[in-house]
Amino acid sequence: MTQTVSGSRSARSFAALALLAGAALGLAACGDDTDYTAAREYWAQPDSVIIGLGQPGDVKALTRDEAWVADLMAGVIFSIAPLEGRYVGIGMADREPVEVGTPAKIAVDPEFGLASFDAETQMVDLFTLEGEHIRGFEPGFVPAVMSFSRQPVGLTFGIAAGDTVSGRHPVVIRTGMRGEERDTLLSAAHGPEALRTATAEPGETSMSPSTEGMWVYARTAPDTVFSVTPGGVRRLVLRDEDRAAVGILADRALDIVWLVHAEEPGVGRSYAAYDARLAAPEGEAPPADSVSFLGVRTTPDNFRPWVVHDGVIMGVRRIPGGGLALSAYALNADRFGREEVDRR
Numbered sequence: 542m543t544q545t546v547s548g549s550r551s552a553r554s555f556a557a558l559a560l561l562a563g564a565a566l567g568l569a570a571c572g573d574d575t576d577y578t579a580a581r582e583y584w585a586q587p588d589s590v591i592i593g594l595g596q597p598g599d600v601k602a603l604t605r606d607e608a609w610v611a612d613l614m615a616g617v618i619f620s621i622a623p624l625e626g627r628y629v630g631i632g633m634a635d636r637e638p639v640e641v642g643t644p645a646k647i648a649v650d651p652e653f654g655l656a657s658f659d660a661e662t663q664m665v666d667l668f669t670l671e672g673e674h675i676r677g678f679e680p681g682f683v684p685a686v687m688s689f690s691r692q693p694v695g696l697t698f699g700i701a702a703g704d705t706v707s708g709r710h711p712v713v714i715r716t717g718m719r720g721e722e723r724d725t726l727l728s729a730a731h732g733p734e735a736l737r738t739a740t741a742e743p744g745e746t747s748m749s750p751s752t753e754g755m756w757v758y759a760r761t762a763p764d765t766v767f768s769v770t771p772g773g774v775r776r777l778v779l780r781d782e783d784r785a786a787v788g789i790l791a792d793r794a795l796d797i798v799w800l801v802h803a804e805e806p807g808v809g810r811s812y813a814a815y816d817a818r819l820a821a822p823e824g825e826a827p828p829a830d831s832v833s834f835l836g837v838r839t840t841p842d843n844f845r846p847w848v849v850h851d852g853v854i855m856g857v858r859r860i861p862g863g864g865l866a867l868s869a870y871a872l873n874a875d876r877f878g879r880e881e882v883d884r885r
Contacts, residue, residue, distance in 0.1 A: 580840050580870035583853050584623045587866075594619070594865040597857055598645040598660075599687075602850035603670075608867055611644035611657060618644050618657060620670075621867050631655075631672040638674040640666045646687040648696065653689045653718075656696060665696070665720065678720035682712075685741075688750030690715060693771065695722070699748035699755055701741035702728070709741040711748065713755045713769050726754050726769040733774050733823070735762035747788035749798070751817075756798055758789045765827075766798055768820055775820035780830045783813045791817065794851040795874055797835065801846060809841045812854070812872070816879060835877040840870050 584606065595614025602608055607622040618641055620629040632641025642661035649655050654675070655668040665687075666677040686699030695717045703709040713727035725731045729738075739746050739759035746759040754770035763784040768775040777798060779786075786800040790812070800813040814835040821827035840846065846856040852874035860866045 577873040577876040578837060578839055580838050580854065580872045583869040583871040585858075585866070585868040586621060586623050586628075588860045588864075594857070594867075597847075597865070599647050600847035600855060600857070600867070601647055601649045601688075602848050602853070602855055603649045603651065605851050605853045605869075608848070608855045608869070609647055609649045609655070610867070611647045613643055613645060613660065616643055617641065618647060618655070623867075631668070638666075638668065638672055640664070640668075640674050640677060646684050648688045650689040653694075656687065656689065658684050658687055667718065676719065680716070680720055682714075686748045686750065686755070690750070690753060692753045694718065696720075697726075697750055697755055699750075699757075703741070711736065711739055711741045711746045711757065711759070713748070713757070715754065715771060724771055726771065727757060732769050733762075733767050733776075735759070735765065736767060736769075744787065747786075747801075749789045749791040750793065751791055752793050756789055756791045756817075758786065758800075766800075766815070766820075768817070774823040776823065776827045777815050777817065777820045777833055778827045778830050779815070780813070780834055783830075786813070790846060790849045790854070792849040792852065792874070797849075797874060799838075799849055799854075799872075807842055809839050810844065810846065811837055811839045812846075813837050814872075814874070814877065835879065838872045844868060844870075 594612055597610050598613040599611040600608055606624050610619040617633050618631040632638055642659050644657045645660040646658040654670050656665060658665050663679060664677045665680050667675045682700050684698040685701050688697050690697040695715055698714045700712040701709045702712040710729050715724045715726055727736060736757055736759055739761045749756045751768055756766055756768050758766045764779050766777045783800040787803045788801040790799045790801055796817040798815045798817045802811045815833045816835055819828050819833040843858050844856050846854050848855050852872050853869050854872055855869045857865050858868050
């Protein structure tokens with residue numbers, strides 16, 4: 542069951558959140574005097590609508606206009622659609638569904654609904670988008686990344702496996718909707734050789750879901766972004782200036798991989814776009830970075846990016862009084878002028 546949330550005060554205290562910024566780069570669109578480098582604000586949760594964001598554990602996009610947030614501190618899964626003035630909470634207080642306790646990771650899809658990994662119960666639960674519980678299963682691990690996948694239909698998980706003594710390493714696992722038919726796409730014994738020695742320590746490996754599996758970028762192979770899927774591995778080669786990126790965000794709707802760059806306080810964060818359609822299958826030489834590289838976009842200071850969907854990047858900003866709110870920026874992806882690609 543869902544509950545609509547409104548008002549100007551939070552019922553819980555707000556957790557501190559490090560605000561990320563980055564280096565700003567300039568790039569004018571080809572054949573146009575307009576500079577499309579700076580992303581434009583697409584929507585923003587008003588400062589006056591405080592819904593209790595305390596410690597976002599995950600942010601996912603259902604559409605360009607609607608973001609979903611798993612809030613660890615509030616113990617609620619929020620649906621936030623500022624353009625419609627709609628703010629909905631699933632699992633608030635002691636209300637149904639009781640399966641929402643401490644939501645840590647989520648996945649949303651117009652067809653499949655909502656999936657949530659709960660840090661309290663250690664369960665993955667599937668809900669309708671209206672908050673009706675369907676079923677759950679115990680995965681046996683704690684996901685760092687979770688998404689619905691297609692081709693085949695199921696769930697894909699990114700995991701930091703191991704311990705602090707022997708070291709943690711990145712693992713990617715795909716399952717069916719009930720946790721069955723597990724397939725390991727990446728581990729110390731599976732996947733690209735360059736990723737098998739990668740560590741899952743902060744800043745060492747970044748993952749972002751693809752339609753079929755997971756995009757992975759690691760310090761052990763700073764010149765390449767890998768796509769690991771049930772059908773095999775694909776690769777994108779990066780420009781020299783993108784080999785020190787701090788992470789990746791994949792736009793599944795537009796087939797673009799964004800390399801996220803480190804903060805530069807007071808300036809803003811920059812993102813380098815690559816055409817994911819041009820990623821080469823393992824065993825084939827990927828195209829030069831000059832072919833797959835599309836351009837750079839920037840977002841302003843006081844914005845922590847979480848997810849990109851259909852050319853819109855969504856994330857968290859700090860608001861007056863120390864609270865947190867969501868914002869979204871259009872990345873002007875239509876200005877890249879991408880050519881048609883034969884994907885057969």
